Amino acid sequence: MAANIHPTALVSPSAQLGDDCTIGAYTIIHDHVSLGSNSTVEAFCELGYPQKDMGASPLVIGDHAHIRSYSLFYQGSIFGDHLHTGHRVTVREKTSAGRYFSVGTLGDIQGHCQIGDYTRFHSNVHIGQKSSIGNFVWIFPYTVLTNDPHPPSYALVGVHVDDYAIIATMTTILPGVHIGSEALVGAMSLVNKDVPARTIVFGVPAKERGTVTQVMDAEGNAVYPWFPNNKDRYPAETEQLWEAYLIARQAQLNPDEGTL
Amino acid sequence: MAANIHPTALVSPSAQLGDDCTIGAYTIIHDHVSLGSNSTVEAFCELGYPQKDMGASPLVIGDHAHIRSYSLFYQGSIFGDHLHTGHRVTVREKTSAGRYFSVGTLGDIQGHCQIGDYTRFHSNVHIGQKSSIGNFVWIFPYTVLTNDPHPPSYALVGVHVDDYAIIATMTTILPGVHIGSEALVGAMSLVNKDVPARTIVFGVPAKERGTVTQVMDAEGNAVYPWFPNNKDRYPAETEQLWEAYLIARQAQLNPDEGTL
Amino acid sequence: MAANIHPTALVSPSAQLGDDCTIGAYTIIHDHVSLGSNSTVEAFCELGYPQKDMGASPLVIGDHAHIRSYSLFYQGSIFGDHLHTGHRVTVREKTSAGRYFSVGTLGDIQGHCQIGDYTRFHSNVHIGQKSSIGNFVWIFPYTVLTNDPHPPSYALVGVHVDDYAIIATMTTILPGVHIGSEALVGAMSLVNKDVPARTIVFGVPAKERGTVTQVMDAEGNAVYPWFPNNKDRYPAETEQLWEAYLIARQAQLNPDEGTL
Numbered sequence: 001m002a003a004n005i006h007p008t009a010l011v012s013p014s015a016q017l018g019d020d021c022t023i024g025a026y027t028i029i030h031d032h033v034s035l036g037s038n039s040t041v042e043a044f045c046e047l048g049y050p051q052k053d054m055g056a057s058p059l060v061i062g063d064h065a066h067i068r069s070y071s072l073f074y075q076g077s078i079f080g081d082h083l084h085t086g087h088r089v090t091v092r093e094k095t096s097a098g099r100y101f102s103v104g105t106l107g108d109i110q111g112h113c114q115i116g117d118y119t120r121f122h123s124n125v126h127i128g129q130k131s132s133i134g135n136f137v138w139i140f141p142y143t144v145l146t147n148d149p150h151p152p153s154y155a156l157v158g159v160h161v162d163d164y165a166i167i168a169t170m171t172t173i174l175p176g177v178h179i180g181s182e183a184l185v186g187a188m189s190l191v192n193k194d195v196p197a198r199t200i201v202f203g204v205p206a207k208e209r210g211t212v213t214q215v216m217d218a219e220g221n222a223v224y225p226w227f228p229n230n231k232d233r234y235p236a237e238t239e240q241l242w243e244a245y246l247i248a249r250q251a252q253l254n255p256d257e258g259t260l
Numbered sequence: 261m262a263a264n265i266h267p268t269a270l271v272s273p274s275a276q277l278g279d280d281c282t283i284g285a286y287t288i289i290h291d292h293v294s295l296g297s298n299s300t301v302e303a304f305c306e307l308g309y310p311q312k313d314m315g316a317s318p319l320v321i322g323d324h325a326h327i328r329s330y331s332l333f334y335q336g337s338i339f340g341d342h343l344h345t346g347h348r349v350t351v352r353e354k355t356s357a358g359r360y361f362s363v364g365t366l367g368d369i370q371g372h373c374q375i376g377d378y379t380r381f382h383s384n385v386h387i388g389q390k391s392s393i394g395n396f397v398w399i400f401p402y403t404v405l406t407n408d409p410h411p412p413s414y415a416l417v418g419v420h421v422d423d424y425a426i427i428a429t430m431t432t433i434l435p436g437v438h439i440g441s442e443a444l445v446g447a448m449s450l451v452n453k454d455v456p457a458r459t460i461v462f463g464v465p466a467k468e469r470g471t472v473t474q475v476m477d478a479e480g481n482a483v484y485p486w487f488p489n490n491k492d493r494y495p496a497e498t499e500q501l502w503e504a505y506l507i508a509r510q511a512q513l514n515p516d517e518g519t520l
Numbered sequence: 521m522a523a524n525i526h527p528t529a530l531v532s533p534s535a536q537l538g539d540d541c542t543i544g545a546y547t548i549i550h551d552h553v554s555l556g557s558n559s560t561v562e563a564f565c566e567l568g569y570p571q572k573d574m575g576a577s578p579l580v581i582g583d584h585a586h587i588r589s590y591s592l593f594y595q596g597s598i599f600g601d602h603l604h605t606g607h608r609v610t611v612r613e614k615t616s617a618g619r620y621f622s623v624g625t626l627g628d629i630q631g632h633c634q635i636g637d638y639t640r641f642h643s644n645v646h647i648g649q650k651s652s653i654g655n656f657v658w659i660f661p662y663t664v665l666t667n668d669p670h671p672p673s674y675a676l677v678g679v680h681v682d683d684y685a686i687i688a689t690m691t692t693i694l695p696g697v698h699i700g701s702e703a704l705v706g707a708m709s710l711v712n713k714d715v716p717a718r719t720i721v722f723g724v725p726a727k728e729r730g731t732v733t734q735v736m737d738a739e740g741n742a743v744y745p746w747f748p749n750n751k752d753r754y755p756a757e758t759e760q761l762w763e764a765y766l767i768a769r770q771a772q773l774n775p776d777e778g779t780l
Contacts, residue, residue, distance in 0.1 A: 008270075010528075010545055025270055025288055026286055026288075026546055026564075028545055028546075028563055043288055043306060044286075044304060044306070044564065046563060046564070046589055049589070069306055069309070069332060070330065070332070070348075070590065072589060072590070072607055086350075087332055087350055088348065088350070088590075088608065090606075090607055090608070090625050090626075105350050105368055106350075106366065106368060106626065108625055108626060108643050108644065108661075110643070120412075123368050123370070123386060124368065124386060126643060126644060126661050126662065138411060138412050140406075140408075140411060141368075141386050141404055141406075142386065142402065142404055142432075142662065144661055144662055144689050144690055146660075146661075146688075146689050146707065148660075149737075150735065150737055150743040150744075150746075151658060151660060151686055151688055151746075152640075152658050152686065152746055152750055152753075153737075153743065153746070153749065153750070154750075155737065155738075166411055166412065168406075168411055169404050169406050169432055170404055170430075170432045170450075170690075172662075172689055172690045172707050172708045174707065187406065187432050187434065187450060188432045188450040188464055190690075190707060190708040203464070204464050204708055204723070204724050215410065217409075217410055217413075217415065218415075223410040223413065224410075226410075226411075226412055226413070229413065230412055230413070230414075233412075268530075285530055285548055286546055286548075303548055303566060304546075304564060304566070329566055329569070329592060330590065330592070330608075346610075347592055347610055348608065348610070365610050365628055366610075366626065366628060380672075383628050383630070383646060384628065384646060398671060398672050400666075400668075400671060401628075401646050401664055402646065402662065402664055402692075426671055426672065428666075428671055429664050429666050429692055430664055430690075430692045430710075447666065447692050447694065447710060448692045448710040448724055463724070464724050475670065477669075477670055477673075477675065478675075483670040483673065484670075486670075486671075486672055486673070489673065490672055490673070490674075493672075
């Protein structure tokens with residue numbers, strides 16, 4: 001079926017819309033946009049915003065996207081299937097994100113960054129340029145990934161966040177910091193040095209406070225690793241990815257045991 | 261008089277608009293919206309945004325509302341008379357707020373929360389689900405009320421804020437924390453435990469620093485309780501509410517004196 | 521050439537648009553707006569938003585402005601040439617800013633404030649009323665300039681920021697604080713007292729940590745003063761302004777040497 005386009009939407013004739021797409025009222029779709037099938041773009045959105053120096057570089061969004069109202073995507077970025085956004089999201093050029101990426105209301109992705117599969121940002125997250133974020137990462141509201149070690153300068157150095165890491169609310173990560181896999185950064189932290197895998201840090205500046213395996217919930221059950229307790233948030237195939245991750249992690253922990 | 265609807269506004273025929281309402285340009289009013297009389301909804305707003313699983317649950321807004329441009333309200337919430345908003349406000353489903361509720365520009369209310377009468381949020385406040393906020397509360401910019409003790413989890417525990425409490429700028433309240441009545445949380449605090457009534461706390465983490473009655477302004481006058489110094493911000497009936505609050509407070513302070 | 525106005529834009533007949541202006545789709549331009557020549561106002565903007573008590577006070581924007589989509593400017597403010605904004609900027613009444621002022625996405629300028637020439641705000645900066653900000657200032661994301669010493673009160677006291685100062689990410693400046701010229705406030709700081717010129721402060725609360733001249737980059741080169749390393753961000757005339765600033769600064773450092 002052809003796209004279902006609201007009569008007030010302004011859609012470039014050169015935009016490619018997949019089957020069964022819905023385009024909301026007062027939404028603008030510029031040139032150089034490719035939107036996958038079964039996708040919804042709500043009202044007041046702007047896709048393929050033209051950025052100088054980006055030529056004809058396209059905005060490519062996969063199938064089953066759901067882009068909520070007032071969201072803005074520049075040309076020159078690429079997203080896997082099942083992109084979900086909140087409202088008022090701003091995503092600049094040269095952003096690359098994988099499958100099932102989710103970014104909450106007021107998210108501000110400055111572009112020139114890489115984001116893995118199944119990663120989720122809650123509301124009002126700011127991702128500086130040159131950030132590199134793995135798979136299954138969670139970032140909570142009012143968190144900023146910075147990139148300028150000596151502001152203002154041109155020497156931008158991005159933050160790296162590894163798979164399954166969690167960054168809680170109102171946290172600032174300084175330029176070049178590496179957050180290890182499954183690490184937990186507590187709320188309102190200033191992270192100025194690398195965080196080892198599975199480590200808990202918090203504070204201003206953040207200090208190591210233990211390992212995630214020590215955290216118990218009110219019933220005395222282990223909270224981390226968090227994935228087994230949250231499987232139903234994800235499609236079925238993610239269970240295999242988790243098993244594969246665990247095998248790779250085990251190999252890393254026991255390097256003497258040789259290749260798997 | 262019938263509603264004054266801008267010709268570019270898209271208003272559902274099933275929406276109920278009170279007398280003398282004004283609906284701005286390019287604003288969308290979906291089904292299941294009831295807007296009280298003498299209300300203004302400015303340009304680029306979206307009211308009654310449909311949320312899955314909410315069926316025909318309505319968005320009910322009282323009389324004399326003033327909703328500023330680019331604001332978004334989901335279906336399934338209810339607001340008393342004299343709702344005032346800044347611009348770009350996002351309010352999700354299952355929010356209940358009383359009379360004279362005011363929320364500033366960029367406010368992000370995640371829904372599933374209760375807010376009392378005469379409460380005011382300044383710009384860019386984030387209210388997590390399951391929050392419970394009393395009457396005459398003030399919350400200042402870039403403050404976040406969180407709800408997840410072990411992110412990411414399903415065990416959301418809301419923050420409670422009692423009447424006349426004040427939370428200053430750039431503060432994070434951790435899940436389940438109870439902020440007592442008339443308490444003052446200083447700017448840039450991380451509040452990880454309950455705050456007694458009339459107590460000042462600040463810091464990362466916040467610590468008790470005295471009682472609000474100790475605070476003097478530059479002229480040596482007592483600043484708190486703040487209500488007597490700010491009466492003209494509120495309608496006349498609030499003075500009686502303050503008197504009633506004082507009587508109830510006194511009874512609480514002197515519990516041996518028996519029922520009032 | 522006359523203005524290039526998108527057919528869906530709603531432009532007041534009394535608005536004054538300079539030659540070669542472009543007005544984007546679904547943008548609203550109210551009465552009392554004067555926009556300089558060669559300016560672009562993108563889609564979904566609102567200029568000259570009427571504010572009660574402002575009468576016919578105009579919004580005046582100079583030549584070569586570039587206002588990105590979803591931005592909102594109230595009536596009763598004035599901007600020099602080469603105003604540049606990100607998206608979703610909100611600027612209230614009685615804001616005065618000089619030439620080449622730049623404010624990033626989600627910026628929230630509360631009005632009643634003064635901003636100099638060549639000053640730049642990154643994304644999501646909140647400027648409280650009564651702020652006074654000099655020339656060539658840099659303010660980074662999620663920074664708030666507050667103004668209420670005893671919230672909630674009417675005794676607003678603004679923050680002052682001197683020329684060439686830098687305020688890094690996620691910082692709160694308390695009311696009445698004076699940030700000296702070329703000072704550097706580190707990320708995630710709470711600044712509760714004045715910062716001398718060329719001083720580095722950070723922390724909660726911020727403490728003096730040295731002078732900017734001590735900062736070296738990875739190659740051992742001096743980072744500050746930052747202007748000589750960033751000349752190409754600015755038009756040519758700024759070099760003379762920097763030289764003049766240096767002479768004035770020298771005179772201040774050596775007051776005994778008499779008038780220059």
